[in-house]
Amino acid sequence: MLDIRYIRENPDEVKTRLETKNSVIDIDKLLQLDIDKRKLLGETEELKAERNKATQMIAQLKREKQDATESITKTREIGDKIAVLDGRIRELDVDIREIMMSMPNLPHKSVPVGKSEKDNVTVKEVGEKRDFNFKVLDHIELTEKHGIMDFKRASRMSGAGFPLYLGKGAQLERALINFMLEFHIKNGYTEVIPPIVALPIAMEGTSQLPKLKDDMYHATRDDLYLVPTGEVTITNIHREEMLNVADLPINYTGYTPCFRREAGSYGKETKGLLRVHQFNKVEMVKFTKPETSYAELEELLKRVEDILSELKIPYRVLELCTGDLSFGAAKCYDIETWSPAEDKYLEASSCSNFEDFQARRMNIRYRPEPKAKPEFIHTLNGSGLATSRLMVSLLEHYQNEDGSITVPEVLRKYTGFDVIK
RNA sequence: GGGGAAUUGGCUGAGAGGCUUAAAGCGGCAGUUUGCUAAACUGUUGAAGGGGCAACCCUUCCGCAGGUUCGAAUCCUGUGUUCCCCGCCA
Structure with a gap:
C-alpha cells in the first residue's frame, strides 16, 4: 500500500x-x-x-x-x-x-522503463554453456530413463502438474534443499519452517490478495489459502509488530512447498517440471531499515549467484523493467538458469525489494531512535532458489554421453552418491 | 466435533456504564547524586488521523467488525487468535 x-x-x-x-x-x-x-x-x-x-x-x-x-x-x-x-x-x-x-507499488527510480518482459535488461551472463558432442536429452527423457520422476503416475493421483520424485530423484531434490538451507544459515540467516496455509489477511499483507486470488488454491471451508511462495508466511511472522532497531536487519530462510494454480496458462510449458502446480523452494526474507534495503537487495542477488556458482550451472541475471515488475515490488532481479535441451534460460529465482509497501499493509514498524516516531520497515525476499527449474538445468547440464548424470560436487555430501546411472 | 476461559500501550498488568483524560510496574529518555559503570531518587515517555506559520487544539483507538445507550475498554451479536477440558487422531 x-x-x-x-x-x-x-x-x-x-x-x-x-x-x-x-x-x-x-x-x-x-x-x-x-x-x-x-x-x-x-x-x-x-x-x-x-x-x-x-x-x-x-x-x-x-x-x-x-x-x-x-x-x-x-x-x-x-x-x-x-x-x-x-x-x-x-x-x-x-x-x-x-x-x-489494488494500487501497485511504485517502481524505484533506477528501474528501466519498459512495457513487457521483452524490455527487461540483461545484467550479466555467467558460466559456460556446455558444448555437447552428443544428442542432449531433455529432463523428461532423463528422469524417465532413470526412473527418478514419474509424471504419469503423479497425474493419476493429483492431476497434471504435480511432480512425483522417486529414489535418487527424491534424494537429489532433498540434497538441493539441504545444501541451500545450510548455505544461507552459514551466511547468518535464521532457518524457519512456516505454515504453508495462510489466512486472507496474511495474503493481503504480502499483497497476493486481492490481485492473485485466482492463482491460489483456496480451502473454502476454512477460508485458508495454500501459499504460492514461502514469502507469505515468513514475511507475516512479524505482522503487527514493532521491531527493535538493534535486531535489524532480520534475515530468515525457510523451505516450503509452493502451490500455484497457474490459471490460464495451460498449453504453455506444460512439459514435465517447467511449469507445475506444486514445487519446492528455499526462500530468503529480510526486514531492514529503509536506508539499507537496496544494499540488502544486492546481497540477496549475491547469495543466489553464489549458489549457482557453487553448483556450476550457467545463469543470467535480468533486471525487470517497470512493466514486468510484480504488484508489490519496487525493484526486482530475475535469475534464470540455462537449459541445454530447451535451448533457453528458465526463471529459477527472483529477488525483490518491496520497500515499505508490504510493511504498510502488515503494519510492521520500528523506532529509528529511542524517542523517534515509528517508521515502516522495508521487506525483501528472494528465492534461493526454487528447485523445479533448477533441477531441469542441473539434470540436463550434468548429463553424460552414456545417459548417466553426474551429481555436482557440492551436493555429494548430501546425496551420498556421485552419479545417477 | 462439543464445552469453557482469555485478548488492554514497546512489555507486564489493573479496570465490571459517567471523578479513566486507561492505574501501577518494567523498559526507554532527561536530570540529581557518585572516581567510572551500576544502584538510588526526581521528572518525562502510547499510536493513528485531521486542523494551525507556530506554541497548540480536536477526533479516534483497549484483537477485529457491527449493535444497544445521551454516553462503551466495560453490556449484546458475529468473528480472528491464544489457552484449558472432553472426543477423535499422527
Whole structure:
C-alpha cells in the first residue's frame, strides 16, 4: 500500500510512475474521495467534541441527582447527525481502501522503463554453456530413463502438474534443499519452517490478495489459502509488530512447498517440471531499515549467484523493467538458469525489494531512535532458489554421453552418491 | 466435533456504564547524586488521523467488525487468535 499523503502531495508523479507499471488507477477519483472524506471528518469531529462536552455535563447532573432529560434529548440529536456522517465516511473509506489495496507499488527510480518482459535488461551472463558432442536429452527423457520422476503416475493421483520424485530423484531434490538451507544459515540467516496455509489477511499483507486470488488454491471451508511462495508466511511472522532497531536487519530462510494454480496458462510449458502446480523452494526474507534495503537487495542477488556458482550451472541475471515488475515490488532481479535441451534460460529465482509497501499493509514498524516516531520497515525476499527449474538445468547440464548424470560436487555430501546411472 | 476461559500501550498488568483524560510496574529518555559503570531518587515517555506559520487544539483507538445507550475498554451479536477440558487422531 502506498502512503495516501504522498499521493496527495505528488499526484502527477504517482500517475506517471504507475503508468510505467501498466497500471490503470484513477488517481483523480481517489483524491476526490479523499477530499470528500476529510471534509466530512472535520464536520463529524466537531460534532463529537460537542457531544463529549454534553455527555460530561449529563454525567455531572446525574451525580448531583438533577434532571438531565433536556440535555439527553439534545445530545441524542447530535448523535443522530454523527451517525449519518459516520455512515457516509465509512462508505468513502471502503471505496478508498479498495483503490489503495489494488494500487501497485511504485517502481524505484533506477528501474528501466519498459512495457513487457521483452524490455527487461540483461545484467550479466555467467558460466559456460556446455558444448555437447552428443544428442542432449531433455529432463523428461532423463528422469524417465532413470526412473527418478514419474509424471504419469503423479497425474493419476493429483492431476497434471504435480511432480512425483522417486529414489535418487527424491534424494537429489532433498540434497538441493539441504545444501541451500545450510548455505544461507552459514551466511547468518535464521532457518524457519512456516505454515504453508495462510489466512486472507496474511495474503493481503504480502499483497497476493486481492490481485492473485485466482492463482491460489483456496480451502473454502476454512477460508485458508495454500501459499504460492514461502514469502507469505515468513514475511507475516512479524505482522503487527514493532521491531527493535538493534535486531535489524532480520534475515530468515525457510523451505516450503509452493502451490500455484497457474490459471490460464495451460498449453504453455506444460512439459514435465517447467511449469507445475506444486514445487519446492528455499526462500530468503529480510526486514531492514529503509536506508539499507537496496544494499540488502544486492546481497540477496549475491547469495543466489553464489549458489549457482557453487553448483556450476550457467545463469543470467535480468533486471525487470517497470512493466514486468510484480504488484508489490519496487525493484526486482530475475535469475534464470540455462537449459541445454530447451535451448533457453528458465526463471529459477527472483529477488525483490518491496520497500515499505508490504510493511504498510502488515503494519510492521520500528523506532529509528529511542524517542523517534515509528517508521515502516522495508521487506525483501528472494528465492534461493526454487528447485523445479533448477533441477531441469542441473539434470540436463550434468548429463553424460552414456545417459548417466553426474551429481555436482557440492551436493555429494548430501546425496551420498556421485552419479545417477 | 462439543464445552469453557482469555485478548488492554514497546512489555507486564489493573479496570465490571459517567471523578479513566486507561492505574501501577518494567523498559526507554532527561536530570540529581557518585572516581567510572551500576544502584538510588526526581521528572518525562502510547499510536493513528485531521486542523494551525507556530506554541497548540480536536477526533479516534483497549484483537477485529457491527449493535444497544445521551454516553462503551466495560453490556449484546458475529468473528480472528491464544489457552484449558472432553472426543477423535499422527
